[in-house]
Amino acid sequence: MYIGRVSGTVVATIKDEAFRGRKLLLVDHLDLDEQPTGAYDICVDTVQAGVGDRVLVLDEGNGARQVLRLAEAPIRAVIVGIVDELDKQ
Amino acid sequence: MYIGRVSGTVVATIKDEAFRGRKLLLVDHLDLDEQPTGAYDICVDTVQAGVGDRVLVLDEGNGARQVLRLAEAPIRAVIVGIVDELDKQ
């Protein structure tokens, strides 16, 4: 998992039923100084995250399907939490 | 998932049945400014995408097989949608 920041939204025409009603968010991958690395993922949201939120992203398909309780969703990256505190020493 | 742009087509001699009748597209991986990153994938199309289209790419094998409703396709990257709007803030 990595720390990301929600930086936008995506609207797409997708036929697969698993995406119906799901919000797709652009998430910038942050480094440990909380700066964008240039990498990103288009994520499915599970925690009502909004633009600007610092989030925890799971980037693995089998786990992503499990969070969504969908055995067959064609989904790879999911926002699983909102980061409240990041304590780097 | 990432945002890509279809930049061409591939014709290949493939023995595996799962590819029969499938269109293979070259897709450039875009960054969030919609510029090519230099990375690409050869993707199976599921949404009738054409060259120049901005698409949503799923790059994970188990999910890709699920989109295609094929339990055993040797496929890893699939175009799952056409991007209508990308709102980066």
Next chain:
Amino acid sequence: MYIGRVSGTVVATIKDEAFRGRKLLLVDHLDLDEQPTGAYDICVDTVQAGVGDRVLVLDEGNGARQVLRLAEAPIRAVIVGIVDELDKQ
């Protein structure tokens, strides 16, 4: 697997039950000279690792779920051991 060093902790609001009571640690990916590479993972701890510890990280979802004895945890990276000795020749 790779060698990492625990560099901090993360507190997050996560709805998924699999994270209940789990400690999330920031782990810097080390190179073989034991210097940070700039990459990191947010890992679930299984060995009571603390900040500063040199650890062995498994970064693969199916294996991570197996270490945790959870068939469905949405987890990808897990600290599986404390490194006692690293003998590079």
Next chain:
Amino acid sequence: MYIGRVSGTVVATIKDEAFRGRKLLLVDHLDLDEQPTGAYDICVDTVQAGVGDRVLVLDEGNGARQVLRLAEAPIRAVIVGIVDELDKQ
């Protein structure tokens, strides 16, 4: 999947039965200008590819096992096709 070019062969002492009689090929990962990127994979061949051939490589374990019709082969990258035409626009 990516486009590669077969650049050599590997002979190795491997105990696992799944490799018996399989040809292992060195494959350079090509960019879309068909230049080597510096990355490579050791691939199992399924299409009688030879040195110099431009090939389509599937780099995902579950799919690779399916191409080979082996439920348990410890194999990750497989040459699935010979590229006949690459039309980049």
Next chain:
Amino acid sequence: MYIGRVSGTVVATIKDEAFRGRKLLLVDHLDLDEQPTGAYDICVDTVQAGVGDRVLVLDEGNGARQVLRLAEAPIRAVIVGIVDELDKQ
């Protein structure tokens, strides 16, 4: 799979039973000129490889578990062979 060179050993305190009695080796990822790329993996050995040996590494969890005949090992990278000959053209 990639070509690596065994460059050392790791001793770690690991609770998971799957690691009992397994030797963990540091393996440098080699490029096709047989120079280290700077990347590495901590691998489980299956072929009695020693420091300095040029080896074939499988870096995929499901395949790694299959080589070890363990349905549930939390293992991702495994040395599957000793490279006898690398013929690059």
